[in-house]
Amino acid sequence: MDPSKYRPSSAYDTPFLTTNAGGPVYNNVSSLTVGPRGPVLLEDYYLIEKLATFDREKIPERVVHARGASAKGFFEVTHDISHLTCADFLRAPGAQTPVICRFSTVVHERGSPESIRDIRGFAVKFYTREGNFDLVGNNVPVFFNRDAKSFPDTIRALKPNPKSHIQENWRILDFFSFLPESLHTFAFFYDDVCLPTDYRHMEGFGVHAYQLINKEGKAHYVKFHWKPTCGVKCMSEEEAIRVGGTNHSHATKDLYDSIAAGNYPEWKLFIQTMDPEDVDKFDFDPLDVTKTWPEDLLPLIPVGRLVLNRNIDNFFAENEQLAFNPGHIVPGIYYSEDKLLQTRIFAYADTQRHRIGPNYMQLPVNAPKCGHHNNHRDGAMNMTHRDEEVDYLPSRFDPCRPAEQYPIPSCVLNGRRTNCVIPKENNFKQAGERYRSWEPDRQDRYINKWVESLSDPRVTHEIRSIWISYLSQADKSCGQKVASRLTVKPTM
């Protein structure tokens, strides 16, 4: 299946204008009218074709991460980790894999300023020889909730009020007051790092625990980290107002201009690994997406580098239509049982089918660069040219066979059907440690942010007390400071 075959492109341009059916167009500026000033005639087919295509230019924006920018480049292995994984693209130092990356904000709409306090998306699609691997992460290593059953609610609370269309703190703090596990992510969200100066000066994280599996079938849990070579830089609230008020697309422009100027952004990839046998040895659950892994016990291991050295050709084709999916993994990499990751495996492809269409994987930017074959057939806007007569399997007329078996996790899954919260919640410790690791002025800014949010007049006394109690459990002095600023007594 070669999606670039039989595809219309600018390469087949005529030197003159035509209709989409190829007919010459001798006038592209005036409608066909009754005399020079009369009404327009329905028989002006080209006019109708032009307007009707224009009328359909927009597709639904992403339900989250609608605002973003993308760029292309390569990933290069610099350190051998083939003892951990049989992934072909990680086979040896020096191996390069083409990638496309998309950076984004999360909550607001397509044209919203890139200077808004928000988590930033950091998604990398590796076009490997064994199919695409999508590492769909963020610039923050943890997430608000650990089970995607509350993901739609999480996003709705963060999105603008459905009545007033304004993002409102009372809605955010109401919802998350039921989710104390969100506190750790708030220690990033209300910290400086959620106002990055642009997309180049921020870290990236795979966020979830994944698994690496080697040729022998031995699995290790793994976390992925991207570190920018130009360092992490953030804006103050004041700077963000000026930057976003002057150019609401400043980060898109920065990325594009940097690459155009040959100043290629680069990140180093690191991993932390954990033997599944050690999973129960911590006071937190290592598969809990609201937790980081301590770097003193599980140090960062360098793996490779990511260089973005090419701007995209077309924003619609390679940004709007670009589709990531944490479900896309390659042999040697596997999901963990992290409940949020488990549900993302379903949701991403599902939303792309709505947003782009059932054959979105045939779009050149989404299609694998390697040979591929199956009987997912037909459907709206199918552009694959196929001439086989056997569109079912197995068949005695089609020699196509299943691929070679590659190792998947061998652990036994064992348990009753249950809708429950994980046993080791440990919601406050890491949030407190993070707060205490900061300089006093950074702590101040964090406290200011909390005071500002909790001062929303629609935040009730009950909600305010809950948050102060959460903050106090993470760090007593932090809770006390917020409480005294708000003149509320902690309830614990």
Place this chain on the structure above:
Amino acid sequence: MDPYKYRPSSAFNSPFCTTNSGAPVFNNNSSLTVGARGPVLLEDYHLVEKLANFDRERIAERVVHARGASAKGFFEVTHDIAHLTCADFLRAPGVQTPVIVRFSTVIHERGSPETLRDPRGFAVKFYTREGNFDLVGNNFPVFFIRDGMKFPDMVHALKPNPKSHIQENWRVLDFFSHHPESLHMFTFLFDDIGIPQDYRHMDGSGVHTFTLINRAGKSTYVKFHWKPTCGVKSLLEEKAIRVGGANHSHATQDLYDSIAAGNYPEWKPSIQIMGPEHEDKFDFDPLDVTKTWPEDILPLQPVGRLVLNKNIDNFLYMNEQLAFCPSIVVPGVYYSDDKMLQTRIFSYSDTQRYRLGPNYLQLPANAPKCAHHNNHYDGSMNFMHRDEEIDYFPSRYDQVRHAEVYPIPSTVCSGKREKCIIQKENNFKQPGERYRSFTPDRQERFIRRWVEALSDPRITYEIRSIWITYWSQADKSLGQKLASRLNVRPSI
């Protein structure tokens, strides 16, 4: 046809959570897993339903006017114009008609700051007893181009660069350098009013020439104007940066908060009228959408008032799904031969069918409040309950008959098929007059904006010269000032 019947609404809420098929949901927080920490099961139907719904929450944004806010209220006739039109909603002073109004920016996406230099949409839907009348205008009384054939190109030039996704002056001024008729519009866009303070402090205009027809069948050309009772206020650049940088939805919030506080925005509509027999007496074409009608010769006549006294209940329902279309007129109001208006008659409903679906006019915000009936049947998401057996016309079993004939323009349309530009272009006189009417400091700001736009490094010497020539033809001193600031000699 009653769109409110059989429609699910919050009024039928159960006190507990359910699936969309009504089954009770006992856990809306945790996914169904194999044991407390195991992978998620596909059989968690509520989880899949919830995520799949969430995955489809967004619809395609409007191809233009994506960013906006709406509110409801009423229109009241204050002055009798029944001698000009047989429109029922204009029948006598005191008559009130419910309306919904949407204000918007034009070019940038959903979520873009409401402080960008851009025309503002000003669209009013009158729910009259003879069907809806949509007056879909802007805050400026003229437009960039006079033929809808150019509309997609015009919007492409104004929208962000399809490669870099940044709005770029060289693209804007390249395109419009072929269209001197755009000069008049630029005297509004690059004037202070190019950034209104918010949606309440701006004028509105029907933009096009329409036709009023009275009971006797006599036609009168008409232009519609809306004047805010609180006056027109604008944001200068520095202020706009701060306002938009601090809150990218400031105008949406201002409208919502004003109405919630009982401070109801109000506009006085007025009309200018012209007998079709006089249309050749001017040095411009009165149906040319790039021209205003001189108010000294054709004075503004008061008609009524528009009061917005109710916020919408839901942003998706009454803003995203709200559909305007200039083709929706009522007896007594008709189109003119303005070529821009003629093409809008096709485009708006066409894009709504794509964006919302074929039955978008059944959505309560779009459906008429009066009884209505036809055999436009079935189609996706048809939620009309119908129990007739006759779905064709005419029939001897169905008593429905044609409506009474109402008058439409009786002029003879005569001429060859033509694709051409109107004879009386007169591109420069009105922009020059408007520039000269500005106070010196306002002229200076206008010049500064032009110098800035023309200083884009990708603007060629040729394009710069063309613009200086255009502005010199509008006003000699203006052209000279631009030329000297840009070190370019006008080529005329």
